[in-house]
Ligand code: FES
């Protein structure tokens with residue numbers, strides 16, 4: 001028997017009882033280190049577990065992750081949950097099922113090949129003898145390591161995977177159950193609020209804590225350096241005390257932010273280290289049409305609909321935290337570092353928060369709650385950020401610039417391709433660097449330095465350069481990353497990371513080259529692709545959208561206001577393939593009328609789940625492209641409310657159609673981030689198709705469109 | 713100053729002790745433990761905290777509890793009445809409308825206010841009535857389908 005190497009998540013957490021517990025009452029408890037951040041991952045994992053164990057989906061109870069018992073699977077991020085977590089859980093469940101089969105064989109005095117399982121009951125073929133998982137659970141020892149000797153099901157044996165099972169969490173959510181960390185209620189719980197400095201490097205000169213202490217309900221006023229907070233009996237009292245505290249605090253601030261309207265120039269002027277990502281061939285520009293263009297995106301906010309929240313209790317040296325972190329184990333490490341205590345004095349439990357699209361304020365809130373809870377020993381403190389701080393103090397997706405140069409000959413062959421990008425490191429998550437990566441740690445009286453950030457981690461693709469090396473077959477290409485040091489604006493990973501702008505640039509530039517050569521932009525793509533799966537999604541999106549019936553997409557194809565465009569990528573060149581066609585109505589303002597996507601994410605666990613994520617990803621990317629930009633003056637972040645930082649609304653959301661190309665024999669690939677870049681390029685290309693105008697700096701605002709129309 | 717305030721919530725009488733200026737949302741969530749009303753912006757512009765006041769949708773984050781005195785308050789927990797589940801809630805599950813779900817209870821309440829007035833709204837009416845409700849996960853399309861489905865369920869029931 002061959003033994004395949006175990007999936008990495010299982011090698012690190014190999015004991016089977018860490019993953020599955022067969023309860024005697026017929027409930028199957030499944031633990032994973034992956035956490036629900038709104039994407040439906042726990043339901044997809046439940047589906048995988050039910051499949052491998054041969055039990056009904058409804059029997060599965062997914063246990064929220066905590067640092068005490070759950071497998072340590074690092075961070076739930078980067079569309080890797082189904083790829084990594086799914087593989088580990090699948091193998092663990094296959095081994096658990098086998099352990100039960102062995103036990104049943106002993107009990108029934110039968111050979112394993114005489115047995116089959118139906119919803120947790122093991123039947124002996126051609127007899128009415130049976131035994132259930134729940135009866136056998138006492139005699140099956142799962143406190144052993146996975147050994148890889150049992151293979152999970154083959155594609156043709158799957159019965160649940162591939163079906164659109166409903167999400168487990170949705171009924172409670174629409175019923176209004178208290179499922180979020182915001183809803184926790186613990187005995188003796190108090191309410192906390194933090195008062196942030198007005199700007200990143202503001203220094204606190206004076207504040208009047210005494211007056212605040214006498215306000216109604218106030219139980220503690222906390223000051224440690226420039227970390228300020230209050231704890232009160234009632235939530236509105238904490239809000240009022242925090243407002244008073246903010247009003248009475250005197251700060252001095254520095255003008256140390258760049259010009260928000262000249263970010264591309266700012267990025268290009270920063271000291272940087274060049275890294276050649278790909279270099280091959282010799283450009284043959286003679287006789288070809290040369291094109292150059294530069295694309296940028298601004299700082300983008302996560303802009304979660306609900307503010308970050310956490311609950312903490314400090315009692316006799318033991319610290320408990322409930323939070324919405326994507327990385328409970330690493331976050332625990334950084335909290336321990338900040339406080340100078342041993343990590344094992346801290347327990348961190350995951351409870352769901354509002355939608356999470358990358359490294360947001362979830363971890364910061366966990367430390368904030370602990371710092372406040374220390375002031376009221378024994379009382380749990382529920383700490384909630386204000387919406388304003390959520391928009392202004394969370395890490396932003398970093399601004400980036402890409403400069404493209406290329407040439408295409410008359411035969412439509414791309415003979416030169418150069419892609420140069422400027423980006424700071426995207427990764428600033430906790431637990432990875434010497435200094436804690438938690439906001440409050442940098443504000444304490446004995447502050448920790450804000451760590452420099454990381455661009456690459458072992459086992460995952462470097463972040464800035466995702467999708468920079470084209471998936472297209474170009475004979476001559478040069479791709480360079482100019483790696484910048486940390487920027488004066490706080491940044492972290494945001495959905496699709498560097499892949500968003502790199503894809504936007506590449507996919508716009510393909511259309512620009514096509515226009516220069518007078519060829520069809522979709523054909524230009526197909527002519528430079530050999531990856532069959534890439535070709536298949538592009539053709540599917542073209543056909544389903546009706547783009548196929550149009551002959552030219554060069555600024556004259558539209559009717560002067562309506563146009564269509566396509567964008568494509570395989571996210572990070574290793575995850576899902578996605579092609580998106582959008583139709584726009586363009587003038588000074590752009591209205592996305594509809595979007596059609598075709599995706600290939602390998603074996604589809606849950607088609608409706610994939611569709612849901614793709615739809616959401618498209619709507620969010622439309623929002624980024626048309627509306628979003630973090631703004632600041634030379635001192636402060638000024639986008640602090642939904643009025644300053646508008647996102648796509650109901651009246652603006654396009655209908656979205658998603659088709660899935662299922663590949664049951666290929667590994668499942670994450671899909672959460674796959675469409676962002678393609679959508680952005682598809683919009684810009686559709687605008688060009690409609691009115692022959694192209695704005696390359698995101699977002700495509702009315703002012704920029706007007707300027708471009710006037711220049712045209 | 714705190715005082716005793718009598719409220720009519722989900723068909724039952726409740727008495728709470730709070731400052732009359734307290735935003736209704738804190739009374740619902742913290743005093744009455746009705747956690748289904750979610751806090752989003754606190755400024756009346758995202759729709760997360762929507763509840764019904766005498767059948768009309770209002771934002772509970774910027775409505776003082778005193779303004780709700782003597783009126784009928786309906787929260788997501790009471791929306792389904794005796795049946796437990798309102799057609800809107802059923803339709804949202806049927807359409808799998810939502811991702812993180814944080815915005816959903818507010819959206820459902822906003823839609824309930826609309827369907828209460830106009831059981832068969834057009835798509836344009838739904839979009840414009842619900843324009844205050846932000847969904848960062850981008851589930852608008854499904855939400856729209858769910859509301860249409862609920863509207864059909866309600867009209868069928870009425871026939
Ligand atoms: S929380 Fe009330 S409208 Fe946003």
Ligand code: FES
Nearest residue numbers: 811813847848849
């Ligand atoms: S489902 Fe997450 S905000 Fe609407």
